[in-house]
Amino acid sequence: MQQLQPRLGIALGSGAARGWAHIGILRALEQNGIVPDIVAGTSIGALVGAAYASDRLDRLEEWVTQIDWWEIIRYMDLRLGGVEGERLMRAFGERVEDVPIETLPKPFGAVATDLQTGREVWFQKGSLLEAVRASIALPGLFSPLRYQGRWLVDGGLVDPLPVSLCRALGADQVIAINLNGDIVGRHVNNRARPATPNPLLARLSAGWQAVLGNNHQPVRNKAPETDEPPGLFDVMAGSINIMQDRITRARLAGDPPDIVLSPRLAHLGLMEFDHASEAIAAGMDCVRRHLSLLQDGLNRPDPAAS
Numbered sequence: 001m002q003q004l005q006p007r008l009g010i011a012l013g014s015g016a017a018r019g020w021a022h023i024g025i026l027r028a029l030e031q032n033g034i035v036p037d038i039v040a041g042t043s044i045g046a047l048v049g050a051a052y053a054s055d056r057l058d059r060l061e062e063w064v065t066q067i068d069w070w071e072i073i074r075y076m077d078l079r080l081g082g083v084e085g086e087r088l089m090r091a092f093g094e095r096v097e098d099v100p101i102e103t104l105p106k107p108f109g110a111v112a113t114d115l116q117t118g119r120e121v122w123f124q125k126g127s128l129l130e131a132v133r134a135s136i137a138l139p140g141l142f143s144p145l146r147y148q149g150r151w152l153v154d155g156g157l158v159d160p161l162p163v164s165l166c167r168a169l170g171a172d173q174v175i176a177i178n179l180n181g182d183i184v185g186r187h188v189n190n191r192a193r194p195a196t197p198n199p200l201l202a203r204l205s206a207g208w209q210a211v212l213g214n215n216h217q218p219v220r221n222k223a224p225e226t227d228e229p230p231g232l233f234d235v236m237a238g239s240i241n242i243m244q245d246r247i248t249r250a251r252l253a254g255d256p257p258d259i260v261l262s263p264r265l266a267h268l269g270l271m272e273f274d275h276a277s278e279a280i281a282a283g284m285d286c287v288r289r290h291l292s293l294l295q296d297g298l299n300r301p302d303p304a305a306s
Contacts, residue, residue, distance in 0.1 A: 008298065009038035009171025010047030011163045011257065014156030014244060015179030018265040018275040019044025023061050024283025025261060026052055032291060034298065038107045040166040044156040045177070046110035047133035050128055051096045053108035055106065059095040064276040072273055080113065089133050109164045109167045110135040111155030115144055120158040124164055138240075160244040163257045173298055174257040180244045181262035206290055210255040240270065259297045261286050 011030075012022045022045060026135035029035070041049030074165035075088040101108055102125045110123040131190035134145040134152040144151040155162070166174045229235075252260070263286035268275055287294070 006172035007037045007170055009166035009169065009174045010036035010159055011166045011174055011176040012041040013161040013177050014043030014045055014180050016044055016270040017129035017273040018268050018279055019048055020064055020234055021179060021263045021265055021283035022048040022177055023057065025287055026057060028284040028287030033295060035100040038166060038169045038171045040109045040162040040169060042162050043136050047132050049108060049130050053104045053106040054094045054096050055105055056096045067187035069274050089129055093129050099129060100128055101125050101128050108174045109165045109169050109227055111165060113155055113157040115151040117183045120155060121152060143205040156244050159251060160248045161251060163255050175259045175261060176257035178248060178260055178262045179265060180248055216287055254269050261290060
C-alpha cells in the first residue's frame with residue numbers, strides 16, 4: 001500500500017513591511033517542489049497567506065512590487081494617529097476576492113487578538129477579507145476591527161508565528177517563517193540605510209501629535225548619532241520588535257515546527273512597504289540557503305535529481 005505523504009503546512013509570521021519576504025519564500029519553495037497544503041498567517045503573514053491560499057499570489061506580487069510611498073499614502077485613510085484601512089482593503093480585495101475561508105483551494109487560517117481579553121482569535125471560516133483586516137490591525141497604525149461584539153487587533157500581539165493554528169488546520173509537518181529573528185535593536189542601532197523622509201510616517205506623526213499634544217518631540221525615522229533619546233516612532237517600532245521576538249521564542253519553544261526559516265531582513269524597516277522587491281529577493285535567497293535542510297527535514301526529494 002502506498003504511504004500517504006504528510007500534509008505540509010506553512011506558518012507565515014508577522015513583521016509589517018518585511019512580510020513581503022513571504023512571497024519570495026513561497027515562490028522558491030514551489031520552484032523546488034515543496035508545495036504547502038495548509039496555510040496559516042498572522043498580520044502581514046495573513047495578508048500574503050490569503051492571497052496564496054486563494055491562488056492569487058501573482059496578482060499580489062504584481063501590485064506590491066509596483067507601489068511607491070505616494071500610492072501607499074493614497075490607500076491610507078488616516079484618522080487621529082491611525083489608519084482606518086478601508087481603502088487599503090478595497091485595493092487588496094480587487095486582487096484577492098472576498099470569499100468564505102472554508103471555500104478556498106487550500107485550508108487557511110488567520111490570527112487576531114481580542115483587545116479586551118488578550119486572547120487570540122482564530123479565523124478558520126467566514127469572510128476572508130475580514131479575517132485579514134482583523135489580523136493586520138497593528139496598534140498605533142491600523143484601527144481595531146469590530147467583530148461579533150469584540151474589538152480585534154493584530155494577531156502578532158499574542159502569536160506572531162502561528163504554528164499551533166497550522167497544526168490545528170491539519171498539518172502533519174510545519175515550515176515556520178520567522179521575520180523577527182534579527183530585528184531587536186534595529187530601530188536604534190542600525191544606520192546602514194541613510195535616513196530619508198518618509199511620507200507615511202510624517203502623516204502618522206501629525207495624527208499622533210494631535211492626540212499627544214504639541215509638547216512631544218517630532219517622530220523621527222532614525223535615532224541621531226548622539227546621546228539624544230530615540231524618536232516616538234523609533235520607540236514604538238523597537239518595542240514591537242522586542243515584544244514579537246520574545247513572544248515568538250516562547251511560542252516556538254512550546255510548539256516547535258519542523259523547520260524554521262528566518263530571512264535576512266534586519267535592514268528593512270517596519271514601514272518600508274515600498275521595498276517589496278528587496279524583501280521578496282531576501283525570501284527567495286533564504287530558501288536557496290536552506291534547501292538541503294528543507295529537503296532532509298521534510299524528507300522531500302530534490303526535483304533536480306529526478
